[in-house]
Amino acid sequence: MxxxxxxxxxxxxxxxxxxxxxxxxxxxxxxxxxxxxxKILIQxxxxxxxxxxxxxxxxxxxxxxxLLTLLGLSANSQSRLKSDHYKHVLIIAKLDTGxxxxxxxxxxxxxxxxxxxxxxxxxxxxxxYYTAIGLSSVxxxxxxxxxxxxxxxxxxxxxxxxxxxxxxxxxxxxEIESED
Numbered sequence: 001m002x003x004x005x006x007x008x009x010x011x012x013x014x015x016x017x018x019x020x021x022x023x024x025x026x027x028x029x030x031x032x033x034x035x036x037x038x039k040i041l042i043q044x045x046x047x048x049x050x051x052x053x054x055x056x057x058x059x060x061x062x063x064x065x066x067l068l069t070l071l072g073l074s075a076n077s078q079s080r081l082k083s084d085h086y087k088h089v090l091i092i093a094k095l096d097t098g099x100x101x102x103x104x105x106x107x108x109x110x111x112x113x114x115x116x117x118x119x120x121x122x123x124x125x126x127x128x129y130y131t132a133i134g135l136s137s138v139x140x141x142x143x144x145x146x147x148x149x150x151x152x153x154x155x156x157x158x159x160x161x162x163x164x165x166x167x168x169x170x171x172x173x174x175e176i177e178s179e180d
Contacts, residue, residue: 006084008156009091012148020141024134039125042132046110052136053107056143060100063146067093074157080172081160085153092149099142106135 067089074081074089110132120128159165 006088008088008152009149012145012152015148016141016143016145019144020137023137023140039122042125042129045129045132049110049132049136050107053103053110053139056103056139057100057107059143060096060103060146063096063150064093064100066150067096070153070157073161082172085156088149088153092146092153095142095149096146099139099146102135102142103139106139 071086071089074085156168160168160171165171
């Protein structure tokens with residue numbers, strides 16, 4: 001399946017990128033850390049990182065359930081929708097599933113007692129800290145992309161199904177004209 005990057009997907013990607021860069025910028029403003037400082041910051045931020053990953057897992061699972069509802073509404077509507085609409089929903093589902101899996105694995109990794117281990121060299125804590133911050137910013141940005149894409153799809157469905165717009169990019173004009 002060839003993915004067509006339309007205006008809606010571009011907007012969602014830009015929104016996710018802005019979110020991710022904002023989070024990363026906040027972390028980078030802390031400056032260069034020593035291994036000991038990074039270890040302390042990891043201890044202080046683990047609860048928040050676990051909460052973030054848990055929230056993203058729950059949000060992703062909820063979004064997948066909502067996509068099933070959206071597909072049911074799309075299929076049962078009187079309006080005919082182009083295959084682009086269903087391809088867009090499939091892209092959202094794939095991206096959301098990826099976010100779900102990465103957030104769940106991250107949640108498990110953040111629960112490892114890294115700061116209590118005596119075998120980890122102090123110099124590694126910098127890398128662990130920045131990796132954790134990078135991963136959380138990527139996950140947050142990806143969830144923003146999913147939510148923005150879902151908003152665009154919902155907006156389109158409201159316009160075509162709810163408001164009966166016939167001249168819309170996802171409305172199948174060939175089907176509408178043949179019914180008239």
